[in-house]
Amino acid sequence: MSRQPSRQRLSRDALTAVALLLVDESGYDALTLSAVAEQLQVGPSALYTHCGGLDGLRHVTAVAATNNLAVQVRQAAIGTAGGDAVNAVAHAYRDFTLDHPGQFAATLRPPRANDDELVQADQAITDVFALVYTAMGLTPPESALAARSIRSAVHGFLALEHNSGTTEACEDDYQHLLDTVHRGISNRYFADIEGPASD
Amino acid sequence: MSRQPSRQRLSRDALTAVALLLVDESGYDALTLSAVAEQLQVGPSALYTHCGGLDGLRHVTAVAATNNLAVQVRQAAIGTAGGDAVNAVAHAYRDFTLDHPGQFAATLRPPRANDDELVQADQAITDVFALVYTAMGLTPPESALAARSIRSAVHGFLALEHNSGTTEACEDDYQHLLDTVHRGISNRYFADIEGPASD
DNA sequence: ACCTGAACACCGTTCAAGT
């Protein structure tokens, strides 16, 4: 009330925070320079200093969304092991897509050329699965392949669910998928078939 | 050379054909009414009669791309059975994403509200996997679950590959994924572990 | 019935000008 600064106020983090809220509330296609600028009470051209145009805005949004997903699945892996850990990580993955559909859509967008930052953030997600299988006794070549397999299955199921528009009966089908893929991995690398078969 | 008709010439199929070529050559983001209209030598407003705006253009493109993918995987399933059929269908799936990256990107886009046509076209792809497992002896509840599992894995791997920008060493990793998931399905529903384990 | 062309709103982008 004292004095309103008609200028400045703006940072890369503030810009990112607005972008993440925007895509989750209004859909990924609502991510425009104009919409972000309006919420920050600045002109659209003011954003060029911080993210460098629309391409840059999409980039920082994709990186932030991917990192958020990585953090969530990493937290879910704490305190669990084996098939329980796979389930915990996979369900945290799905919860993220349900709670933050716009951020998940942002992770589905193709990166720009030589986008090492985004590729590295994405790799961090697969690495969580890899660590789970490493803890189960697999070593680097096989643990990476197992991680990529379960992550592909999880990612594909959630992308298809995200596009189907319906969440009906997906919970059971998701658990079915996890059991099947984990069974394939266990059967391939371990002698016995362990893991929680839920039917 | 005789007479150039400065008017008409236009149809929904012609519009779709131009759109499919455009996305594969210039990327999905190049799909605009202006670009399609220019190649058809009409004004942008002429497209509204046939597809109803940008949303409609994206819709017909997504439906056509999904149908093209469905046709390709269906053809690959002919004359094969068992694990060989799963491999044939899955590799046809991947070949499509490599040959038509823009059309694959179109299938990744979320459908508009109550888009039954697109949901049905997408289901046709999963149905191909379901038929393969039906031929192996599974019945509707389990064949659908198995189909959804292998399709999710295939879809997720290819989406991640599509975003990684690199195709290095993906061929072997893809076969590894197929073997693992098919092994999980076989082990779950059939007593023995059949299928071509490639290592 | 279908296309043209003008008109309008909106968005991305650049840049000179301010602070």
Next chain:
DNA sequence: ACCTGAACACCGTTCAAGT
């Protein structure tokens, strides 16, 4: 160094007018 505001190009959309 960072933001404003004008300016421009481009795209989506509508609609009256033509055929």
